Amino acid sequence: MPEAKTKRAVARDKRQGKSASTQAGEFVREEMEHIREGKHGARSAKQAIAIGLSKARRAGLKAPVSKTAKKSTKRKAAQDEQAARHPRKTSAKRAHATKQALKREGSSAASHESLSKQTRSAARKRSASSRSAAAKKAARTKGAAGRSTAAKKAARTRKRQGS
Incomplete structure (x- = not known):
């Protein structure tokens, strides 16, 4: 339920x-x-x-x-x-x-x-074109504030991973 x-x-x-x-x-x-x-x-x-x-x-x-x-x-x-x-x-x-039965399973x-x-x-x-289309649609539907937040997060990730 x-x-x-x-x-x-x-x-x-x-x-x-x-x-x-x-x-x-x-x-x-x-x-x-x-x-x-x-x-x-x-x-x-x-x-x-x-x-x-x-x-x-x-x-x-x-x-x-x-x-x-x-x-x-x-x-x-x-x-x-x-x-x-x-x-x-x-x-x-x-x-x-x-x-x-589910209780006997792990939580990992x-x-x-x-x-x-x-x-x-x-x-x-999935095909490369399918993944690309999904990413493009995500960018289109995210909105300005969402794109800005995503860009900042990506920058933080790049900085943390040193690339």
């Missing part, structure tokens, strides 16, 4: 006309917070993200599935969308078993290092 804070953030994103994947990002953020708080763990950053996306779809968000996704991933997404249309209560026994899945590694590996699968 998503937290009230997450629902508010998703509603705000929706009002601002942000994409479904951006809205779903709020659920992923919530999962990362849960792992960092020690509520439960995850085997990998990929699993933590998958849990967040599943929650988003079950909450009724139309988070699209990648065309190149595995058949099992597409099936799970369809199952989640179906669950959003016909919500049912998970049996206490199953919910408890799931929670216990939500570390900045593993998330960074996951992000880079996901980006590597």
Whole structure:
């Protein structure tokens, strides 16, 4: 069950006309917070993200599935969308078993290092033109203040890394 804070953030994103994947990002953020708080763990950053996306779809968000996704991933997404249309209560026994299984996993899945590694590996699968287009769109939609902040941050990073 998503937290009230997450629902508010998703509603705000929706009002601002942000994409479904951006809205779903709020659920992923919530999962990362849960792992960092020690509520439960995850085997990998990929699993933590998958849990967040599943929650988003079950909450009724139309988070699209990648065309190149595995058949099992597409099936799970369809199952989640179906669950959003016909919500049912998970049996206490199953919910408890799931929670216990996740509690046995570590918390390094939500570390900045593993998330960074996951992000880079996901980006590597995309074409250079696709990455470039995303960067250009980000620059266009950021606004003057956002660009200024990003430039300052980049300068600080370059200074810190000595390049």
